[in-house]
Amino acid sequence: MTHPARRADGLYNDVFLPDETRRIRAEARAFVEAQLRPHAFRLNTTPERRDGFPRDIFQAMAKAGLYEIPFPRDVGGRGLEFPTLASMIVLEELAYASAGVASALYDAQVLLVGQTLLRAAEPLRGRILPALVRGELVGSFATSEPGASTDLSPAAMQTVAEKVEGGWRINGRKRWITNAVAADVIVALCRSGEGRQSFLLVETRDNGVVVGDPDLKMGNHPQLTSDVEFRDAFAPDDHLIGAAGGGLRAALSALMLGRIGIGAVGVGLAQAAFDQACAHMEQRKVFGRELARFQHWQFTFADHAMALEQARGLYQKAAFLIDRGQSAEVEAAMAKTVGSSLAVDVARDAVQVCGAYGFARVIQGANEPRMLEAIYRDAKIGEIYEGANEVQRWIVARRIFGRELTG
Numbered sequence: 001m002t003h004p005a006r007r008a009d010g011l012y013n014d015v016f017l018p019d020e021t022r023r024i025r026a027e028a029r030a031f032v033e034a035q036l037r038p039h040a041f042r043l044n045t046t047p048e049r050r051d052g053f054p055r056d057i058f059q060a061m062a063k064a065g066l067y068e069i070p071f072p073r074d075v076g077g078r079g080l081e082f083p084t085l086a087s088m089i090v091l092e093e094l095a096y097a098s099a100g101v102a103s104a105l106y107d108a109q110v111l112l113v114g115q116t117l118l119r120a121a122e123p124l125r126g127r128i129l130p131a132l133v134r135g136e137l138v139g140s141f142a143t144s145e146p147g148a149s150t151d152l153s154p155a156a157m158q159t160v161a162e163k164v165e166g167g168w169r170i171n172g173r174k175r176w177i178t179n180a181v182a183a184d185v186i187v188a189l190c191r192s193g194e195g196r197q198s199f200l201l202v203e204t205r206d207n208g209v210v211v212g213d214p215d216l217k218m219g220n221h222p223q224l225t226s227d228v229e230f231r232d233a234f235a236p237d238d239h240l241i242g243a244a245g246g247g248l249r250a251a252l253s254a255l256m257l258g259r260i261g262i263g264a265v266g267v268g269l270a271q272a273a274f275d276q277a278c279a280h281m282e283q284r285k286v287f288g289r290e291l292a293r294f295q296h297w298q299f300t301f302a303d304h305a306m307a308l309e310q311a312r313g314l315y316q317k318a319a320f321l322i323d324r325g326q327s328a329e330v331e332a333a334m335a336k337t338v339g340s341s342l343a344v345d346v347a348r349d350a351v352q353v354c355g356a357y358g359f360a361r362v363i364q365g366a367n368e369p370r371m372l373e374a375i376y377r378d379a380k381i382g383e384i385y386e387g388a389n390e391v392q393r394w395i396v397a398r399r400i401f402g403r404e405l406t407g
């Protein structure tokens, strides 16, 4: 399959990025071109199956050292000066080929699970995190339930961790849990007393953890999600992550990173749709002229180029703040909302300008696989998960008007 030119190379300038981060972008891009792109069409178009966890890609990412990027040296990471920024750049590069792979194998595995585990005390931290970095463990992050996802308050949450001798007994059902079919460990947010929630690491083997078949979704096919039922699962005392009762705060902190990640994934998806549409417009003629000669489409994609520049800047700024030890709540909300909505907008216009060539997955007469329809399907979930974009607008509005007015 031939791939269109990367227009960002001519339109976008990494002028503000540290050299360290620019090197990571080159490294991630080389990985994507050599090891992910050749499989991306199959991954993005094959419906979910229980045996569909992309273990070959997962292991290739570990072998290439991509899982070392977000972590400090003491757990086997690279000890970068700007680890969050670098991780987000990796996500953008991965999402350029496959948003599902980026979201499942990087955002969920190292941002949600990995960053939560950085809060764990020894010996858990020193035992689990190096294995995660080496790609020896698959992890899941479980907060959502059938009746609680946007609202994660103790009143909404039904999964209960009860204190027993030597640890915690866990019962309840989680929903939409990424990577659960392959997970060795699950970090689960549980109600652990009146009005309190705690994060516990639950090992999945022989422990009363029942994982359902993967959900069949509109897009992000390589991101397998399933229900997880805890039936008297046991987590020893040292599997408590952070303080007892501090679970919601830890979850929200991990989800803030996840949101910046969704902004980066949105930029990767939008850039991929943009590049494919521009290549098509330069060669496809209607009424005797290339589509790129029509001012309507020139202006539409000029607007998208400007919006891409803004969205990229937003996620990078939010990541940079985190690396400087500052809060980025509002910046993360902006990065997520702008990046995910841009992906939807560019994907829609890209399919439109490519016409039937954008709508098709495979054109049998030309024996030609097409990547755009998967991008169109994959883009939508970014506006919904890890805090719907309405909730992100609420976060920004709170900063404008204060909690007294906005709730």
Ligand SMILES: Cc1cc2nc3c(=O)[nH]c(=O)nc-3n(C[C@H](O)[C@H](O)[C@H](O)COP(=O)(O)OP(=O)(O)OC[C@H]3O[C@@H](n4cnc5c(N)ncnc54)[C@H](O)[C@@H]3O)c2cc1C
Pocket (backbone or CB within 6 Å): 108, 140, 141, 142, 143, 144, 145, 148, 149, 150, 151, 175, 176, 177, 178, 179, 217, 220, 223, 225, 381, 384, 385, 386, 387, 388, 389, 390, 391, 394
């Ligand atoms: C592919 C995929 C992967 C996922 N992976 C995980 C995972 O690994 N771990 C995990 O725990 N969960 C995961 N989830 C769950 C995901 O985070 C939730 O689906 C998401 O939080 C939204 O929850 P909900 O679907 O129950 O929507 P609801 O909470 O029912 O919200 C529905 C809609 O209501 C609107 N809404 C909500 N609040 C407000 C408000 N304050 N103001 C105005 N409108 C509002 C929004 O438009 C929202 O989309 C995943 C979901 C998917 C689809």
